[in-house]
Amino acid sequence: MKSFTTHTGKVVAMDRANVDTDQIIPKQFLKRIERTGFGEFLFWDWIRNDDGTPNPDFELNKPEAAGATVLLARRNFGCGSSREHAPWALDDYGFRVIVAPSFADIFYNNCFKNGMLPIKLSEEQVEELFQRAAKYKGYQLTADLDSCTLSDEHGFSTSFEVEPFRRHCLLNGLDDIGLTLQHEDKIAAYEAAQAGA
Amino acid sequence: MSPPAARPRTLFEKIWDNHVVHAEEGRQTILYIDLQLVHEVTSPQAFEGLRIAGRQVRRPERTVATADHNVPTTDRSLPIVDPISKQQIDTLEANCKEFGITYYGLGDQRQGIVHVMGPELGYTQPGMTIVCGDSHTSTHGAFGALAFGIGTSEVEHVLATQTLLQYKPKTLELRVDGQLGRGVTAKDLVLYLIGQITTDGGTGYCIEYTGEAVRGLTMENRMTVCNMSIEAGARAGMIAPDQTTFDYLKGRPYCPAGAAWDEAVATWRTLPTDEGATYDKSLVFDGADIAPQVTWGTNPGQVASVNATIPKPTDYADATDQKTTAQSLDYMGLVGGEAITDLKLDRVFIGSCTNARIEDLRAAAEVAKGRKVADTVHAMVVPGSGLVKQQAEKEGLHKIFTEAGFDWREAGCSMCLAMNPDKLAPGERCASTSNRNFEGRQGKGGRTHLVSPAMAAAAAVAGHFVDVRDFE
Ligand code: SF4
Numbered sequence: 276m277k278s279f280t281t282h283t284g285k286v287v288a289m290d291r292a293n294v295d296t297d298q299i300i301p302k303q304f305l306k307r308i309e310r311t312g313f314g315e316f317l318f319w320d321w322i323r324n325d326d327g328t329p330n331p332d333f334e335l336n337k338p339e340a341a342g343a344t345v346l347l348a349r350r351n352f353g354c355g356s357s358r359e360h361a362p363w364a365l366d367d368y369g370f371r372v373i374v375a376p377s378f379a380d381i382f383y384n385n386c387f388k389n390g391m392l393p394i395k396l397s398e399e400q401v402e403e404l405f406q407r408a409a410k411y412k413g414y415q416l417t418a419d420l421d422s423c424t425l426s427d428e429h430g431f432s433t434s435f436e437v438e439p440f441r442r443h444c445l446l447n448g449l450d451d452i453g454l455t456l457q458h459e460d461k462i463a464a465y466e467a468a469q470a471g472a
Numbered sequence: 473m474s475p476p477a478a479r480p481r482t483l484f485e486k487i488w489d490n491h492v493v494h495a496e497e498g499r500q501t502i503l504y505i506d507l508q509l510v511h512e513v514t515s516p517q518a519f520e521g522l523r524i525a526g527r528q529v530r531r532p533e534r535t536v537a538t539a540d541h542n543v544p545t546t547d548r549s550l551p552i553v554d555p556i557s558k559q560q561i562d563t564l565e566a567n568c569k570e571f572g573i574t575y576y577g578l579g580d581q582r583q584g585i586v587h588v589m590g591p592e593l594g595y596t597q598p599g600m601t602i603v604c605g606d607s608h609t610s611t612h613g614a615f616g617a618l619a620f621g622i623g624t625s626e627v628e629h630v631l632a633t634q635t636l637l638q639y640k641p642k643t644l645e646l647r648v649d650g651q652l653g654r655g656v657t658a659k660d661l662v663l664y665l666i667g668q669i670t671t672d673g674g675t676g677y678c679i680e681y682t683g684e685a686v687r688g689l690t691m692e693n694r695m696t697v698c699n700m701s702i703e704a705g706a707r708a709g710m711i712a713p714d715q716t717t718f719d720y721l722k723g724r725p726y727c728p729a730g731a732a733w734d735e736a737v738a739t740w741r742t743l744p745t746d747e748g749a750t751y752d753k754s755l756v757f758d759g760a761d762i763a764p765q766v767t768w769g770t771n772p773g774q775v776a777s778v779n780a781t782i783p784k785p786t787d788y789a790d791a792t793d794q795k796t797t798a799q800s801l802d803y804m805g806l807v808g809g810e811a812i813t814d815l816k817l818d819r820v821f822i823g824s825c826t827n828a829r830i831e832d833l834r835a836a837a838e839v840a841k842g843r844k845v846a847d848t849v850h851a852m853v854v855p856g857s858g859l860v861k862q863q864a865e866k867e868g869l870h871k872i873f874t875e876a877g878f879d880w881r882e883a884g885c886s887m888c889l890a891m892n893p894d895k896l897a898p899g900e901r902c903a904s905t906s907n908r909n910f911e912g913r914q915g916k917g918g919r920t921h922l923v924s925p926a927m928a929a930a931a932a933v934a935g936h937f938v939d940v941r942d943f944e
Contacts, residue, residue: 292796293671293771297910302891306542306556308516308563310624320912325898349792351672354705354771355910356889357607358514359623377672380641380707381607381621388625438639440499451625452525455633458494458502462530462635465493465504 277390278448282371283417284344288408289334294348295355296382300364313360314367345372345416347404352393353382362389372418374425376401387441390448392418394425394435407431420446480746483712484643484678487618487743491601493635500637506600508630509586510537510573512564513891514605518628519567530634532572536595539564539578540585542891545854545881548578557892571631584857584883587611587825591695592859594724598713598740603630608825608907609708610701614694615721616713616743618678621702641707642752644677648685650759655941657835658693659827659905659924661685662700663765663775665757671773674706677752680745681711685759691720692831699826700907703772712744764940766812767909767922769800774909776812778927778939784808803911804919805899813937815921819902820851820932821914822878822925824888827905828856830863832925836905837869839929839943845877846935852879852894854886878932890914903931 304316321333329336335343346365352375353361362385365373373386374394386393396404408414411429418425420442426432437445444451455462481489494502515537522529529535539561544552552558561578568575576583582593587608590596596612602619603609605627612619622636630636646665666673679701681694689697694711701709718737721727728736763777774797776782785798785808801808806815822828822836833855845851853873855861861883864870870880887894888906896902896918905928906913909920923931930940 290795291799292792295771295908295910297889297908297913301912301916302889305513305891306554306560308520308560310517310520320916325917351675351705354671355607355702355908357605357621357623359517359605359625362623377675379672379705380675381623385623385625388623438498438500451637452527452629452632455502455629455635455637459633461494461502462504462633466531466634469504 276388276444276448276450279371279390279392279420279445281417281419281421282344282392283415284371285342286345286347286408286414286416287334287340287343288405289346289348290405292349293351293354296353296358296361297355299353299361300358305358305360310363311367313364314369317364317368339413344369345374345418346370347401347408348373348375349401350376350398352378354379357381359385359388362386362391366391372416374401374404374416387445388451390445392420392445394418396425396433396435400433403431480749482643482745482749482751483616483680483710483743484618485749487599487601488640490599500639502635503601503638504635505603505630506534507595507602508535508627509590509602509604509609510535510564510627511541511586511604511606512539512560513541514624515567515627516560516563517624518605518631519571521628522571522631527632529571529573529631534634535573535631536590537564537568537573538576538583538586538589540583541885541889543578543884544892545884545886545894548882581858581862584860585825585828585885587699588829588856588860591615592724592857594721594727597721597727597736598717599743603636607702608699610706611695611699611825613698613701613708613710614691615717616710616740618708618710620708641678642676644674644679644706645751645754646679646681647683647754647756648681648759649683649756650685651688652685652759652762655926656762656764657924657926658689658696660762660765661759662697663767663772663922664762666700666704666772667765667775668757669704669755671703671771672705674701674704677706679704679706679709680751681709686711687714690831691716692829695829696826700772703907713740714744764924764927766927766937768804768806768812769797770803770909770911771800772907772909772922774800775922778812778937780812782806782808782810782812805901813939815901816936817849817903817931818900819896820849820928821854821887821902821904821906822852822928823854823856823886824906825856826907827925828854828860830860832905833860833864833869834867836925836929837872839926839940840876840878840933841872843876843933845932848935849932850879851877851932852881852887854881855883857883876933887914903928903937
């Protein structure tokens with residue numbers, strides 16, 4: 276698994292709540308059997324007009340969004356389908372950090388499996404970041420997983436919470452399956468007890 | 473394993489405790505998984521991961537696969553036209569062969585939507601932990617199982633280890649007292665609950681549905697309720713097993729039989745939440761307050777009674793709610809203030825893992841019987857599985873539907889997510905018995921209103937929404 280320690284990047288602000296995984300990566304792209312190459316399909320229906328030209332109103336198409344690697348959004352980001360294609364697409368597009376007041380469970384979990392860091396802040400803090408993103412040209416945030424802080428160059432700094440074990444795995448890029456298989460004896464013992472029950 | 477102290481426990485806690493392989497302070501619990509259901513869309517990368525790492529499937533007999541999301545619902549004897557879809561389905565079949573997994577393919581009468589097929593064949597049983605790379609795995613919680621959707625990395629983890637790493641969710645009791653009124657169904661009940669607690673009201677929780685109105689539901693209706701738990705953000709939803717559950721399961725192909733059956737039932741009877749057990753949160757509702765529901769927006773929490781008017785952004789105090797409502801109404805081609813019953817429809821879809829079981833088709837057929845689909849509407853019925861289709865045809869439901877002008881199709885997910893050729897054209901308005909009204913879910917620019925099967929059939933006939941209780 277990919278590791279994550281610290282990242283500084285340009286912020287794109289998406290002022291939308293309940294962004295669902297159907298929007299992040301529409302179903303027509305789920306037919307592929309690979310894990311890579313989903314970035315070009317990210318937000319497919321929002322990013323372009325019906326005639327295929329870029330939709331200039333969409334946040335990711337604004338000139339100031341070019342090269343953004345930190346996504347700022349409103350609550351319940353990633354709701355809906357469990358498709359891991361959603362974090363694959365965000366990752367492939369270049370995002371490393373997503374900041375929102377809340378995330379849907381499965382999506383949140385899927386981010387960690389792909390070396391991306393989802394950060395939960397309060398509604399007020401997220402609002403503050405939206406205002407800062409609007410105010411400062413080329414606004415950047417730095418996420419430091421080691422110290423669990425998110426900060427900018429203009430005096431904003433906050434700590435965020437990540438379950439310690441998730442943090443440990445992400446910092447070290449540990450493979451979940453490998454970790455679990457260290458407990459193979461316990462799995463076998465559980466199965467033996469079940470069979471004997 | 474010796475049971476922990478005789479503290480009263482909830483249904484969820486009992487199942488959780490029974491499946492802990494390894495727990496360590498500050499780490500995710502390693503939870504044993506009894507059953508994994510696999511489908512073509514979220515599994516190819518997981519099997520590929522196994523191959524790359526040189527790993528095997530630990531317990532192939534605890535894994536069952538079918539193709540559903542991406543299959544055509546037209547004549548099964550014809551080849552699949554879309555080469556990429558075909559490749560994905562062929563890949564699943566090859567993976568199942570390579571790793572020794574039971575696969576219900578397109579030629580098999582038992583093929584169907586994974587959440588219809590599992591219970592129907594008796595794979596789903598009380599007390600189990602069940603996962604699938606699909607968020608609506610919560611459906612299986614209707615049997616008093618702990619069932620939830622997972623991502624593809626986790627599918628691979630379960631294939632390799634038969635366990636999953638989990639943080640323990642909190643518990644949320646949604647109690648619905650009293651009875652549902654005439655014409656009010658399980659779908660209306662769950663849409664109403666999502667409207668009340670909102671689409672992220674269940675985030676971080678496992679829901680247990682309790683109360684008289686829930687206990688009175690049939691097994692298939694309970695599946696409809698648990699199916700949509702994820703639309704409230706919950707990891708899982710469950711209903712305690714009881715006689716209704718046992719009656720449904722008895723004699724199903726993969727259920728225990730004979731003495732083993734009696735033993736299983738005795739164990740299942742110990743699962744329901746103990747007297748005095750507490751939930752992290754409990755909310756109480758009254759079944760009598762619930763009318764037939766229709767969603768008006770682009771998430772399932774944006775829902776109202778059929779006889780209501782559509783809200784306006786200014787009806788909300790919160791700025792995010794105002795903005796979200798305005799975005800939803802704009803997409804749906806509405807301004808707010810319209811009567812729901814004035815909304816004219818272009819399409820009707822009866823299907824999906826929420827509402828494509830035999831009882832759903834019976835409910836729709838009862839409304840459709842002797843009537844005609846409005847000239848302005850194209851309506852389709854897609855059974856949840858080959859066995860549902862067979863049963864419906866045995867009962868003559870297909871005749872009722874086709875005589876009324878409905879299109880009668882082969883089993884699959886179909887226009888629930890429109891991955892196959894069944895989809896809405898931009899701007900088309902659809903009454904759908906599925907579970908998601910997200911933007912573009914049923915086709916780019918398509919406008920989805922979620923309803924019960926009876927409401928969908930009535931809307932097909934009238935050409936606009938009607939209160940099925942007034943539809944004589
Ligand atoms: S019917 Fe719809 S919600 Fe259910 S499994 Fe298929 S695509 Fe998912």
